[in-house]
Amino acid sequence: MSTSILEARNITKRFGGLTANEDVNLLLAGEAGQVVSVIGPNGAGKSTLFKMLSGFLKPSSGSVLLYGQEITGMAPHRIARLGLVRTFQETTIFPDLTAMEHVSLAHQLHRQANDLEVVLRMPRARADEAALSASAAEILELMELSPVADVAARHLPQGYLRLLGIGMGLATRPRVLLLDEPYAGLNPEETNRAVMITRKIANSGISVLLVEHDMKAVMAISDFIHVLYFGKKIAEGTPEEIRNNPKVIEAYLGQEDKELGL
C-alpha cells in the first residue's frame, strides 16, 4: 500500500446556510514530490478546502490526516511544525527588509535552539545561525532570487515578491506545501518562471498542492488534478483525463476567461 501523505476524508464546511465544501475526499499518496492541483470555477470551495487542510478553518465535519496522523482542527502553527505549510501572502512582506532577511525571518520559526540559548549565545545557537544562513542562501538559489538577495522588498517586482513568499514558506522546512493561486496577477513570463520553479521545488522532494486558475499552467505542471464544483468534488485524474472529462468541461462552460486551455 502506498504512503498516505495528506488526506481529507469527507470534509464539509458550512458557513451558515452555505455549504462551501460537501463531503470532499482528497488523497495525496505515494511518492513525495508530486504536484497535485485543485481546480474549479470561482466560489467552488478551493480556498476553503486549503484553509481546512492547513488549520485556518475548522471543518464542520470530516477529518484531515497528515502522514496518517489526525490533524483536524489543529492550530496552523502546529500543523506547520508537522510539515504542512501554506505560503505566506504579500501582506507578510516587509517593504524595508531584503529578500535574504525575509527568508531568515521565516527560518526563525524553525530554529532548533530555544530562546534562552539564543540569548546566551550558546554553541547550539551559533551552529544554528550558520546552518540557517546557509539554508536561506540555498532557498534563494532554488527560487532564483540570489541576484536580489540584498535588495529591499519595496524595490522588487510582483513576480519576485510572489517567489519570495513561497521561499518564506520553504524556510519553515515543509514536506507538503499548499499554494493558493501562486501565479495570479503575474505576466506570462513571470508565470512561466514561477511554474518552472514550482516544479523544481517538487523535484526537491516537497509535495505541492496547488490551487490555480491558469489552466495552461495547471495542465503543464500537475501529476494529478481534483475538480471542485459548488463545493463538491466532481472529478479527479491525470491532466489528460481531466481535460477530456465531460463533467469538467460542462462545469467550465461559459467561463471564457477560465477555460480549460483545450
Ligand SMILES: Nc1ncnc2c1ncn2[C@@H]1O[C@H](COP(=O)(O)OP(=O)(O)OP(=O)(O)O)[C@@H](O)[C@H]1O
Ligand atoms: N468566511 C466565510 N464566510 C462565509 N462564506 C464564505 C467564507 N469563505 C468562503 N465563503 C463562501 O464559500 C464559497 C467558497 O469560497 P472559496 O473562497 O473557498 O472559493 P474558491 O474556490 O477559492 O473561489 P476563487 O476561485 O474565487 O478563489 C463561496 O461561496 C464563498 O462566498
Ligand SMILES: [Mg+2]
Ligand atoms: Mg480561492
